[in-house]
Amino acid sequence: MKKKINISDKTLRLIEQRQIKPIPRWEFIVKNWSIWLGFLTSLLLLMLGVAVSWFGLIDNIITPNLWVVVSIIFLTMSFLLFERTKKSYRFEKWQVGLVIVFVGLLMGGVLFRFGVASRIDRGMESRFSFYRQMVPMRMIVWNNPESGYLSGEIVSIYSASSFVIKDFNGKLWNINGNQPIVRGRVKMVVGEEIKLIGTLVSGDTFDAEEIRPWDGMGQNMMKENRY
Template identity: 25%
Template sequence: MHSEQILQKIKNENLRPISRSVFLFRKVSIWFLLAISTIFGAYAFAFFFLKTLYIDYDNWHYFASSYNRFLIENIPLIWVVLFILSLLLIFYLFKKTNKGYKYSIVFIGAGSLIISFSLGVVLSKILAQKGYFIEEFENERVMNWTDPESGRLSGEVLFSDDQYILLRDIKDDVWNVNTIYLLDNSKEVLQNNQLVSVIGRYDYENNFTACQIIPLNIDKMRFKPNPKNRPGAHLNQDNSFVNDICDLVINGK
């Protein structure tokens, strides 16, 4: 009786057997997508990992009012989201494999994370050794330091004396930077480094007053000024930390 009901259901729903080639195609497709998802997850993690290495954590106070805000504005969260999405896709596809149903959610999730994480670390090392993205990340660091209205200026020192320096920024603009207020530690940095970051006050077009100077930690060979370079949009926020430094150096307050 039971078999008759099954046969009747097959007849009513007009079910047809699926050929072996279709099953094989589905199997290959699932494993192919699984491999692509794993590679994409590894790439997303590698890019995220490399990007975070070039964030100026030690100098966060020149950019934001709090460390948390600095992280939110600089950590590439989009790659974290893409990494998580790749893990979810890996989990979904693995459950679709012939034996995927046998494994628990925890096992598949942990396995996906470990594999993508491990491949991501290996890939990040390869990319770093080959120099991929490094110029882009260093260029972005310089861009972040190029916001004169917010008290940040960076570039190559073309000329210096006791009272001012000529500084060429990433946009190939030359700045006249007043250095008469600098303390000895900043003067020492200036003497020993051709690429520097200047903290100070914007006076007027291409004129800036320096209150502090720190090294610009990038490879000099990768510093390539170009009028086409355009720093990202900045909020031009009034930075109290920068203001305090300048008040102390210039006014002795």
């Protein structure tokens, strides 16, 4: 009994010496909710990353490398944050990881099917000028005039909005336009490789609404491989 009292006295003296104060209950509550909020946010971003990755892999429109990396990052963050919650001890680590992966793939697929992924891709492109360099569109997209996309090399120029290009399949196209928007460092000179967004008028005539440079990460490699 005396030994217990001595231990208690020593503990009290240590608390007084170090001026240790009890942590308020609200701090525990805030910390717990912060962890759960971080976990749910990471899980949501994982779903969005997976959705855009599905968009790139299935629709074959973009190269989704960046979004795959984003998915892996938020998969890891989701796992680590869940492990810090009070409920984590009830589950094996592999079970937690498996469930997070399953939810990410499933909900990412659902978001992709509802068109969320394509809207994210277009939104990122309109808000961030560097986005398309990091997530380039595949060459097959830029060689699809029926859908409004065309690319090639300028071979003849009549005016700023009237010229001829040769696409990467060797076909010549007459390009017209009513003051098309020129983006990036496009040089309207013979030999310049460009991308066009517009409307197919006939078998060899295309109305350009937007002119972009043929550059960006991976574009040259895609041209050589001819997707």
